[in-house]
Amino acid sequence: MNSCCKNNIKTKKCKRKDGKVFNLPRKFSKKKCKSKKGFSMKSSCAPYKYCKSGGSKKNKLPTLRKIDTKNKRHKYKLDDPPKKRRLAIDEGIRAESKKKNSPIKDAAVAKKARYNILRIYRKNNNKHHCNVLTQDMKYIDRKYKLGKTKNICNKKGGSRKKTKSKSKSKPKNLSKKKLMIYLLNKELKKRFCKCVRSVKFGKNKAKPGEEYPICYRSIYINRGIKPPKDVVKSCRKK
Numbered sequence: 001m002n003s004c005c006k007n008n009i010k011t012k013k014c015k016r017k018d019g020k021v022f023n024l025p026r027k028f029s030k031k032k033c034k035s036k037k038g039f040s041m042k043s044s045c046a047p048y049k050y051c052k053s054g055g056s057k058k059n060k061l062p063t064l065r066k067i068d069t070k071n072k073r074h075k076y077k078l079d080d081p082p083k084k085r086r087l088a089i090d091e092g093i094r095a096e097s098k099k100k101n102s103p104i105k106d107a108a109v110a111k112k113a114r115y116n117i118l119r120i121y122r123k124n125n126n127k128h129h130c131n132v133l134t135q136d137m138k139y140i141d142r143k144y145k146l147g148k149t150k151n152i153c154n155k156k157g158g159s160r161k162k163t164k165s166k167s168k169s170k171p172k173n174l175s176k177k178k179l180m181i182y183l184l185n186k187e188l189k190k191r192f193c194k195c196v197r198s199v200k201f202g203k204n205k206a207k208p209g210e211e212y213p214i215c216y217r218s219i220y221i222n223r224g225i226k227p228p229k230d231v232v233k234s235c236r237k238k
Contacts, residue, residue, distance in 0.1 A: 001013060001015045004047035007030075016050060020046075022047040024047070067092075072095075074088035076092065078129045089140065093108050096110060108146060112137050112141075112146060116133075119133040120152075188223075193235040195211075195214070
């Protein structure tokens with residue numbers, strides 16, 4: 001007989017976890033039984049009493065072994081100043097290498113891995129302690145010549161959204177006349193810069209500094225328009 005938690009539309013009888021048998025279908029479905037209201041609903045939802053609502057499985061972090069702090073001169077505390085923490089780190093690495101009879105570099109790698117797990121625990125809960133652990137990991141890298149440590153404390157989890165490239169758009173809430181002037185100035189700027197490049201680097205090169213008066217005359221003065229002040233600067237940037 002099918003379990004009441006795994007029943008289908010076709011099943012006519014099901015067995016609950018405690019052994020009781022129920023007839024199907026019921027007045028209320030399994031989904032509706034998540035929020036029970038009233039006596040009739042309670043009796044109708046009886047087959048699904050021991051069915052737990054499912055959910056996504058979270059990746060569990062590995063449990064850390066307890067460190068013995070007896071007979072230790074320096075104890076590692078996250079709220080201590082950097083000097084005290086570093087003394088505790090060095091003492092812990094030396095003790096680890098002596099205990100396991102391994103090279104000091106291997107003990108440093110193990111210590112760094114431990115701090116990384118502690119850092120992941122605090123990534124979203126305590127950013128200050130996460131940054132402290134990152135600093136200590138970077139200290140281990142420098143002293144024992146290990147790889148580089150990335151900062152994960154200020155980064156949020158989840159998928160990265162693609163940021164759109166910021167492009168200069170037309171200004172909003174302008175009258176037709178002002179919009180026409182804005183578009184005309186933009187077009188004239190483009191032509192002026194094109195003129196400067198062609199006079200400066202073209203076949204018929206002008207003397208240095210002469211390219212601007214030539215282009216002022218051809219683009220602006222001949223049209224009876226006063227050239228703006230920032231035109232030369234905008235062309236030089238390009």
